[in-house]
Amino acid sequence: MTTIPFDNSYVRLPDRFFVRRAPTPVAGPRLIRLNRALAANLGMDPDWLAGPAGVGMLAGNSVPEGAEPIATAYAGHQFGNFVPQLGDGRAVLLGEVVDRDGCRCDIQLKGAGPTPFSRRGDGRAALGPVLREYLVSEAMAALGIPTTRALAAVATGELVVRETRLPGAVLARVAASHIRVGTFQYFAARGDAEAVRTLADHVLARHYPEASFAEHPYGALLDGVVARQADLVAAWLLVGFVHGVMNTDNMSVAGETIDYGPCAFLDTYDPRTSFSSIDAHGRYAYGQQPGIALWNLTRLAEALLPLLAEDEEAAVAAAEAALAGFGPRFEKAYHDGLAHKLGLSADRDGTVALADDLLARMAKNQADFTLTFRRLCDAA
Structure with a gap:
């Protein structure tokens, strides 16, 4: 079996930061799409990932050597209302790898089955949202915008029940980490100052060492x-x-x-x-x-x-x-970016006013956002 170079750090934090939970196997895993370039950069063999053993791992049917699967705890304000406990209700963090650029990355399976944070949910994901996240996250990456990445989309061979029955899928997601504002809120709401400090020290070391x-x-x-x-x-x-x-x-x-x-x-x-x-x-x-x-x-x-x-x-x-x-x-x-889109110097007098005026005219005339800038290029 091909090994994945796991180097896990979050699981070394105190037990109250997560629960250990393996993904729940699915009936008929089938690879929909593998991000081969991303896999190679993570030190994984794309050919192995595309084979039966790799697809089984990406679907959650097997736990690879070195993985330490967990569901992480967090809270959050949802539409302004605070919920003191949310957590990974349908995602399992397999572990972390250090990519070829020296960056630490989480490997998470989204739609991998229920966890103690599922709140009576089935822990699964429908195919449509999985494909949307794959496409949009990779589009954002191609645009140079910081984002989680999509490693693979795998059909489960099972149905999930939402408003209707839908085909199920699992997304293998890659992130610098899955630590959220809500992760800090989870411990702060409990008055757990020691955990807040521990989490802050982890984030400092991992994301803001300077x-x-x-x-x-x-x-x-x-x-x-x-x-x-x-x-x-x-x-x-x-x-x-x-x-x-x-x-x-x-x-x-x-x-x-x-x-x-x-x-x-x-x-x-x-x-x-x-x-x-x-x-x-x-x-x-x-x-x-x-x-x-x-x-x-x-x-x-x-x-x-x-x-x-x-x-x-x-x-x-x-x-x-x-x-x-x-x-x-x-x-x-924002204004430097608008100036760049217009081909103007951000420091030039009148650039910001010109950009703001253009946006106001676009809103008034119901202009298409992307096509307006593309047609300015054509006109130029």
Whole structure:
């Protein structure tokens, strides 16, 4: 059997961070798509993964040597309402590998069966959402936008019951990590200051090692997450991407786009566009995404308060200073990107006003977002 070079770190954290749970086997695994280039970069043999043993592993029918499958614990604000326990209800984290670029990556099976966090769900995924996440996450990667990646999509040979019976599938997902704002909230809500510190130290070492050497490492950690999220949301807006469910459990502290549930790219440019049938009030509409990102980051700052300073007033001041950096960072990234799309210098007087005027005219005339910029290229 081909070995996968697992090098697991999250499973070394205290037991209350996760539950050990192997994936549930499926009846008839069949490979739909394998991301061969990604597999090779992860140190995996694409030919083996495409064979019977590899497909069985990708479907959850076998646990490879070195894997230590777990379901992770987290909480989250869902449409503004706090849920103290969510967790991986249909995903199993097999383990971590270090890719050829030296980056640590999680290998997770989404749709791998029930876990203690399933909340009476079946733990499975339908084929349609699996294919959507595969396509959209790989499109985002090709556009240069930080994102989780799709390693493989595997049909299960079973049906899942939603509004109707649908073919089931498993997505093998790759991420810098699956640690979310909601992971910090989970422990903060329980008053578990030791776990918050342990998690922060893990995130510092894994995602923000340079912040470990700062005078105030946890403040530097918050600064780092704020900066990455500001850049990420600016990148979303620049390609017309709408994340339909920006709950705090769907915000990665690594700064990657994660959890492609309801989502889409704009056709007609309208900042009010949303892509979730349950988002009746447009909380996560295209134009609301920067504000929601800051709202989510504020929840992270609240969880980190005990680490920012011993004095509560000083901790709040440190959190507010970090959060204040979001707006300027986002505006610069967004307007620099708009200038680039227009082929203009971001520092040139009038560029921002020109770009804003164009967007206003696009909204008024119901212009297609992507095609407008493509046709400007043709005209030029």
